[in-house]
Every structure is written in C-alpha cells, then in structure tokens.
Amino acid sequence: MRQNDSYATLVNDFMSRLEDVMKQVPEENELVLRNLHEIREMANKISFRADSIDVYSLNYFFKCIDEAIEAGCIDDYAACRFDLKRFSVINHQFGREIGTKILNEFIVKLQKGLGKDGCVCRIHGDTFTMLFRRKKLSFVMGYLSGTMIEVGYKQKKRAMLSAHAGYYEIQEGKIPEEIMDRIGMAWNIAKHVRRVPYVFFDENLLKAVENEKWVESIFEEALEKEEFLVYYQPKVTLKNYRLTGAEALCRWKHDGEMIMPFRFIPVLEQSNMICDLDFYILEHVCRDISRWIKAGIPVVRVSVNLSRVHLGDVDLLQHVLEIVDQYEVPHEYIELELTETTTDVDFRELKHIVTGLRMQGFSVAVDDFGVGYSSLNLIREMPWKVLKIDKSFLPEGNEDDADEEQKKVMLKHIIGMAQNLGLECIAEGVETVEQVTLLKENNCYLAQGYLFDKPLPVEQFEERLGEMG
Ligand code: C2E
Ligand code: MG
Ligand code: MG
Secondary structure, three states: OOOOOOHHHHHHHHHHHHHHHHHHOOOOOHHHHHHHHHHHHHHHHHHHHOOOOOOEEHHHHHHHHHHHHHOOOHHHEEEEEEEEOOHHHHHHHHOHHHHHHHHHHHHHHHHHHHOOOOEEEEEEOOEEEEEEEHHHHHHHHHHHHOEEEEEOOOOOEEEEEOEEEEEEEOOOOOOHHHHHHHHHHHHHHHHHHOOOOEEEOOHHHHHHHHHHHHHHHHHHHHHHOOOEEEEEEEEEEOOOOOEEEEEEEEEEEEOOEEEOHHHHHHHHOOOOHHHHHHHHHHHHHHHHHHHHHHHOOOOOEEEEEOOHHHHHOOOHHHHHHHHHHHOOOOHHHEEEEEEOOOOHHHHHHHHHHHHHHHHOOOEEEEEEEOOOOOOHHHHHOOOOOEEEEOHHHOOOOOOOOOHHHHHHHHHHHHHHHHHHOOOEEEEEOOOOHHHHHHHHHOOOOEEEOOOOOOOEEHHHHHHHHHHHO
C-alpha cells in the first residue's frame, strides 16, 4: 500500500483494477461475475464511509429529534429515509470523483431547502435520513422525485437524481427509535415491495407488515397441514356454454376462516415460498385429475398459476414433470399460466420455460394479458398456446367512461391478432351478457367469469364434470 495516497485515490485505483479483472472474466462464468459485481457494490459502500461530502452524521439526526421532543414540537416535524436510485451508474458514467461531487451538490441543495431547523444525515453509502418541518414536505417530495444536478465549470456534468423514500409525519409521544423504525419500514416497502418512489407510514402499513410476518411465520406449517385448498373456476365455450376447462385457484382455510389470495400470494412472492405453494397446488390438481380418470369422470384441461418467482428456477421443468408424471396425468390435461415480464433477463428465462413446457406437451397460457408492459415480442417469440385477456379490457357498460370505446377497439384487435397467430384466446372476468355479446361479435368463444361460475370447491366442480358425461 502506498502510504501517501489519499483515501479517494486508493478507492479509485481499487475500482479500476476491479473493472479490469471483470473484463477478463469470460461471460459464461456467471457465478464469478456475480461475485465480482457484489464486491464492486460493497467497495462502493465502503468508499462512502469516509465522509467526502458535506452531510450530518446519523447521531445528529437523533440529537435533533431529542431537541424537538424536549421543545414539545415534534408533531410539527416529518422524517424521511431515502436512498438514491442507481447511483452506482452515475459513478460508473462519470468516475467516482465527479460522482462524489454530484452527490455532495444534491445533499447540499437539499439541506438548504430544509432550512435551519431541518437536517440531512447519512446512514451509509447513498442512504440518508432527514428531519424537517412538515411544511417542507412538498418541497422534499418534489426534490426526491427527480432533481437535475450540475457540477464543474468549463466541462459541465449533469445527472438526474431521484430516490426511493419512506416518510412519516411524526405523532406526539414517539421515541427516536420508533421514528427510525417507521421510516425504515415505509422505505423498505417503497424500495423492495411496491417498487414505487415513496411510501408514507400509517397504521394500515403497520397492519400490512404484521400480516406479512404472520403469513411467513405459519406458512410452512399450514402447507404441511394441507390448509390450502384448490378451487376450480370453470371455463366455458360461448357456442353452447359447455364446460371446456378450469383454472385452479388457491384458497387458505385457517382456523375456520377462508383467506383469499390477495392476502398471502404477494407476501409469498417476496420469497421462494410461493414456489412451494405453486407445486403444492399442481400436485393437488394432478391428484384430483388422476382420481377423476380412475372413477371414469370426464376430465377437462386444468390451468395452474405459476408465479414469476419461478423464472429463476433452472429445474422448473423437471419439477413440473416429476409431479405430473408421479400421478400419471396425461400432459394435455395440464396448462400453466404465466404473466408477462418486463426485463430482458426475465424475457430470456420465460422463453426457455415456455418452450420447455410446450415441448413436453403441456399447454401454456399468458395470463392477465394487457395489464403489464405487454410487448408484442412476448407474443411473437414464445410458443404460447393460450392468451388470456385481462378483465380490464372488457367494457363495464359505463356509458360516461370515455375509455369504453378504446377498450372495445383494443379488445377486437387483441383477439384478431391472437387468432391470426394461431393462439387460443380466452376472456377472463366476464360478468355481463353485454360482454358475452361483444366477445362473440369479435369471434372469441372462450370465457371464464362470475357470469358462469365463481371458483368452486372441488366437490361442486366434480358434479359439473359429471354432468358432462
Ligand atoms: P388470476 O390468475 O388472474 O385469477 C383470476 C382471478 O379473477 C381469480 O381471483 C378469480 O376468482 C377472479 N375472477 C374470476 N372471474 C371473475 C369475475 O367475473 N369478476 C371478477 N372481478 N373477478 C373474477 P382469485 O382467486 O382471488 O386470485 C387472484 C390472483 O391470485 C390470481 O389471479 C393469481 O394471480 C393469484 N393466485 C391464485 N391462486 C394462485 C396460485 O395457486 N399460485 C399463484 N402463483 N397465484 C395464484
Ligand atoms: Mg391465472
Ligand atoms: Mg388472470
């Protein structure tokens, strides 16, 4: 180590050596590259610790809270925790020295905007906390939603900085640790769960977090006790309203209460737990189909939802095959529903999965088509069998709604496109006779929705199957 080097120079040297090493690693060596990326992120954070910018320390944040509590005016304040979006990209683009100047300028301007009785304090790296008068809230929210920072004199460098932020309008009687916890919770939800620019802490958020913890803590036991039930929602053909298929939907019966998917699926999707649930549902569906076949009950194709979390599972196809083949269910009776994706990586993984499943004779459907960031490539490049049009494309018969006409035009063209590409097209969430008429006018003859049936418990669905024979 060179004794006289400044901290910044050492960090710069380290980062550029690391970059050189990363360039030499072949692309297929994904594991090594991923580790090196992580090391780069860590080095990024460490480098920030030698405070090269004009900012208060975290201790100062607590000191300000104590003072406001003592002065009896803490409920006139709001607190915020934020981190900058993609700051490492800025460092990468301009180099670390300029990156630090940009960060400094951003923080100094923010501090100026808060005035004398507000403070911006660094937690670590690009993560900060703030205390400020409530009347400054709109300034802070505007500033963190996106601010252009310019540094340098002759050669100006410009960067747009924005943040993920968690806010709390402080209530009287809260101690500093509670305030810190609340902004932390709101920030975490903004950044990792909802992926939105900001979230405000309130009692509902607390309930949501409690629900999350509760679900996570009892999920495994509930799975072992088989508390999850499969409900079957019929799919019908609009030609003669006969049953042609079904979607398996999960319900959780816990202590006599029926819990709907919106309370637990999003929680399970934050970890791999959702994969266990999906395989469990697939297994129960296979068990049911196998029983119907043995009992001579007519069988229809059943679709099972696969969460996007499965995209990272290289053994997904193997898992599906093991389950289905264990019950000797012919593959044509199983359909897997997957939703659209947004990123390139997901796109490649999704393509791999859809192709693999189709090669094994399973049907694969793109679920909720039209609500995500639908790309036409997603339809063209993957061998889907079925396209499920989301219910938001069905007009609700609300004549004042200017969107209704647009919805009809889009619905017509989605159906036309799907059919010309050789895809089966099904509308979900069909609730009215008018919607059925419109679907028929546009040559879409498959539908699922409350107009025909709600999701049914297995015994009732079995009766529906029996009536077909
Ligand atoms: P989805 O896959 O799009 O399922 C369709 C949802 O629409 C179901 O809600 C169904 O009950 C509801 N639905 C059906 N017909 C109508 C209608 O006419 N009107 C209205 N307003 N809604 C209708 P459900 O069962 O509450 O499931 C919600 C979501 O939870 C599902 O949306 C799916 O994304 C997820 N989900 C359910 N079970 C599973 C599962 O086993 N695994 C995974 N990964 N996700 C599941
Ligand atoms: Mg579905
Ligand atoms: Mg759907």
